[in-house]
Amino acid sequence: MKRQRSTVKDGLKNKVESFVLTHFKWFWDLIQTSPYLKRRINKFLVNSAIAKTKTRPYPLSTMAPYTSWDSLTDRTYTGRHLPPVQMDGGALPPVEDVLKLFEPRPNQIKLSAKSTLLFSYFAQWFTDGFLRTDPTDPLKNTSNHEVDLSPLYGLNKNTTKSLRAPQGGKLKSQIINGQEYPPYYFSAGVVKPEFQDLPIKVPEGIDLAKKDKLFAMGKETGNVQIGYVMLNTLFLREHNRICEGLAETYQNWDNERLFQTARNVLIVLLIKIVVEEYINHIAPYHFKFCVDPSAFTNEKWYRQNWMTVEFNLLYRWHSLVPNQIRLDSQEISMQETLWNTELVTQRGLGPWFEDASLQPAGEIGLFNTPFFLLETDRTSIQLGRKAQLASYNDYREMCKFPRVTDFDQITGNEEVQAELKRLYGHVDKIEFYVGLFAEDTRQNAAVASLIGRLVGIDAFSQALTNPLLAENVFTEETFSPIGFKIIQATQNLSDILHRNIPSTDQPFKVSLTQ
16 A cells, blocks of 8 residues: 655755755746856756765775775776675575565556656666676676766777778668668677677577677677667767768868767767756756756866766666567567567667657566566675665765654555565665665656665766866867767757658657656
């Protein structure tokens, strides 16, 4: 049964801030008609979001429970917000019992009231570029710690080199049904010699017909689901389109300069979409954040990026994934879309983006993870324990929320309350990972309060410190006048899609929000 969550431990300052930002739409609309006021308010709110906790550099990483030169510089270990906490071995419930909190109830799949399936696709594709747990040691990572479009370009120069065309600055591609796609990775079940250096993962026992249709992409699991294929294909087309415009104007530029300039432009386009479309979708506010590179270079949080273990775990939004998706008027299981690139090539990008924009994602929370993704929740629980993360209440306190004292202050769902009480006994013992997803989603938001606050802290401070946004780098010289104009003119994913598909009388719907 679902009742209203008790808000007595939300904190007066937090309540006032939320109320002001989610009411008075007329006032916020008026503010945003003035570029000067919009920039000033944008700077204030971004700084306020990041200042909800201490800023980088953090004194600890997952290397050790104390600070050393290595722990401050070796980014193969993951950062952390709070020190490790020694837990009594018998104090935490068994992992299998906790995992049942994530299992969906029969015929009770909960759908988001705000987010579309496209939001689910974009969130996973985008964050998998920098939240990369090392498969040999969960306390380490394989990330570049930057928003660098590694799902498209790869993590290193060897991968990038394998994906690049020999001229024009372009990425390798092929034409299927009159539209551009990445090249195939296999030929007759054998990896093509030109792609031997790519780290593509392929499931055992995959049908040969499907196997030969898998694409050569920068990310190991780039073929695993439709969202990856859609977004990688779209950004490949945009890279090559930018190259064509640059080559036509700057005819003396060589292959290398064309590639690097197009890459610069595309990475900034992604950051712009992340802030101005993706984060604005997540937040319930009437004010809409914008990318303003010159505003933040003197802030104390303007430091080298380092992804944290908490940021990694809070983004385990497996419950966003529904069991069924609609194609035209037919429903198919989500599992039928795995490792199945022909679904995209047969229909083209436009219909796929529209279908994903017209159906809801799952609701982020407990009792809502599809069965085929439950194993990832298991490993997430185990990672939190291996990293000896502090409790859910400790992270609330870190983020300037009062500590909760009763289960009804976390959620109004009485079944969740009862299960949390049965497993943990006291709210102070609830684990970080469980507490994140036990909270009720805020009204008109995509996520619950603590997730939203941590996203604000880490997402803003990591996206806006990208080297391409630095005051001496974010210039026409870096992007070229043509590239700079593309950045200024691009507002959302819909803009990028519609200039990279055959023209249509009616534009396709492209939206993260229902």
